[in-house]
Amino acid sequence: MKMTSLDRILLFLTGILAAYQVAVGVNGLGEGPIIAYTVGFGVLLVAGLLLIILGFEALDSPVVVIVSTVIPLAIALGLVWEHLASFRTSYLVFVIVGFLAVTLTRSIPISGKIPTLVLAVVHGIAGLTIFLLPSILAANGTMKPAFALVGLGGALIGLAGLLLSFLKAGKPIVPRETILKILPSLLLLMTICFVAGFKFG
Amino acid sequence: MTAQSSITNHQLPITKKIALYLPLTKPSQSGLLLATGVAGYMSAHTPPSLPLLLVMCASLFLAIGGSTILNMWYDHDIDAKMRRTQKRPNASGQLTRAEIFRGGMIASVLGIGWAVAIHPLYGFVVFLGWFFDVVVYTLWLKRRTCWSIVWGGISGAMPILAGRVLAVGEVEIIGLLLAASVLFWIPTHTLTFSIKFFDDYNAAGVPTFPSTYGFETTRAIIALSSIIAAASIGTASVMIGVQAGILRLLIVLSSGLLLLSFATVFRPSERVNFSLFKYASLYMLAAMILLSI
Numbered sequence: 001m002k003m004t005s006l007d008r009i010l011l012f013l014t015g016i017l018a019a020y021q022v023a024v025g026v027n028g029l030g031e032g033p034i035i036a037y038t039v040g041f042g043v044l045l046v047a048g049l050l051l052i053i054l055g056f057e058a059l060d061s062p063v064v065v066i067v068s069t070v071i072p073l074a075i076a077l078g079l080v081w082e083h084l085a086s087f088r089t090s091y092l093v094f095v096i097v098g099f100l101a102v103t104l105t106r107s108i109p110i111s112g113k114i115p116t117l118v119l120a121v122v123h124g125i126a127g128l129t130i131f132l133l134p135s136i137l138a139a140n141g142t143m144k145p146a147f148a149l150v151g152l153g154g155a156l157i158g159l160a161g162l163l164l165s166f167l168k169a170g171k172p173i174v175p176r177e178t179i180l181k182i183l184p185s186l187l188l189l190m191t192i193c194f195v196a197g198f199k200f201g
Numbered sequence: 202m203t204a205q206s207s208i209t210n211h212q213l214p215i216t217k218k219i220a221l222y223l224p225l226t227k228p229s230q231s232g233l234l235l236a237t238g239v240a241g242y243m244s245a246h247t248p249p250s251l252p253l254l255l256v257m258c259a260s261l262f263l264a265i266g267g268s269t270i271l272n273m274w275y276d277h278d279i280d281a282k283m284r285r286t287q288k289r290p291n292a293s294g295q296l297t298r299a300e301i302f303r304g305g306m307i308a309s310v311l312g313i314g315w316a317v318a319i320h321p322l323y324g325f326v327v328f329l330g331w332f333f334d335v336v337v338y339t340l341w342l343k344r345r346t347c348w349s350i351v352w353g354g355i356s357g358a359m360p361i362l363a364g365r366v367l368a369v370g371e372v373e374i375i376g377l378l379l380a381a382s383v384l385f386w387i388p389t390h391t392l393t394f395s396i397k398f399f400d401d402y403n404a405a406g407v408p409t410f411p412s413t414y415g416f417e418t419t420r421a422i423i424a425l426s427s428i429i430a431a432a433s434i435g436t437a438s439v440m441i442g443v444q445a446g447i448l449r450l451l452i453v454l455s456s457g458l459l460l461l462s463f464a465t466v467f468r469p470s471e472r473v474n475f476s477l478f479k480y481a482s483l484y485m486l487a488a489m490i491l492l493s494i
Binding site for chain 2: 053
């Protein structure tokens with residue numbers, strides 16, 4: 001499916017917002033969250049640029065599954081590091097193990113459902129963390145209500161990640177054309193939620 | 202050139218004729234080099250003078266455009282043999298060789314003269330860029346050795362140094378680092394290009410790294426030069442004292458460049474090569490904007 005000019009504009013705006021988040025949006029945070037968010041939004045920025053350059057063909061690369069895992073893992077780690085100090089080490093271990101597990105199951109031919117299961121578990125936990133943690137913090141008044149937008153971004157990134165990952169796994173939840181049609185808008189909306197949530201939350 | 206096209210050429214109104222010179226300046230390449238010049242000037246973070254910036258851009262564009270037109274004048278036979286360049290006005294005969302030479306010389310003299318008038322040292326650096334491009338790269342080495350791109354690279358590194366010199370009044374280490382970043386970025390751009398258009402360059406008999414040393418060595422050189430380019434930009438940024446956020450963004454963009462460079466070595470493909478070629482241009486443009494902030 002050919003990428004339209006509108007798709008490219010949406011991806012460019014996504015890249016600009018991700019660049020803003022890396023350069024400005026994380027100022028004032030601790031070293032741990034800054035590194036984690038820089039990795040997450042940095043990968044989003046570079047991935048967006050490559051999508052603009054190569055078109056949707058870029059999604060045929062086997063690296064896509066790994067890249068689409070890095071973004072939620074890094075953002076989830078940043079949130080936990082920032083707001084759940086007692087879980088920092090255990091979550092860091094989960095992120096490292098999860099990333100390695102996804103990379104290994106995508107690099108070595110493994111038959112059966114293990115690769116899909118690993119992917120679903122890692123994405124699921126990271127996605128739930130990004131969705132639930134900001135939503136709870138906004139609901140109990142620890143953070144401003146706008147911080148819930150980060151949770152909304154988390155729901156959208158979980159959706160985008162799962163759509164892409166299952167597409168790559170050869171078991172698309174919805175047809176490929178539909179995924180490609182909504183992907184640029186989904187990525188932009190997700191990034192807007194993140195940037196706005198972090199800025200105003 | 203045929204008699205018919207010669208007659209058509211003479212009948213062209215002057216405005217259309219001037220418009221034919223535009224593709225001869227390679228607008229995207231000249232624009233990118235101009236952007237490096239502006240970034241070099243802005244990187245000093247001195248109170249910017251808009252009139253000075255404007256005359257710098259004009260003089261630099263004329264000098265860069267002039268040297269590129271002269272390159273086209275000399276390489277008309279090569280351009281005529283390569284599919285990619287056959288439609289350029291120098292290869293298709295829309296402009297005569299004499300017209301192209303005159304246009305290139307006028308732009309060059311105006312650009313360099315203006316640059317010297319603005320600031321002698323700035324003018325000297327602009328002249329060096331022109332000299333390396335026209336005399337060393339185009340006239341002397343391009344048809345003899347694939348190493349000519351190093352001299353072409355030095356020429357391409359001069360606009361950013363010139364901009365920096367105009368702002369600080371001297372050639373200093375930051376200016377040289379910025380120049381090195383462009384110098385080592387250029388192989389990432391040109392070598393991926395020579396891989397992509399390998400057959401074209403071979404048909405025209407232009408020696409390139411892929412035809413001289415093979416694809417594997419060329420890819421290794423691309424990766425190495427990307428590392429040096431990213432390191433030079435990073436070091437220059439730290440010495441300039443850019444904000445932490447800008448530095449983070451530069452690191453992210455540099456990481457993308459390095460990953461793609463390594464991908465060309467370890468997982469070579471047409472797609473990766475094309476990505477690196479395009480990404481390298483975006484990277485340089487973005488880096489220049491960030492250094493100017």
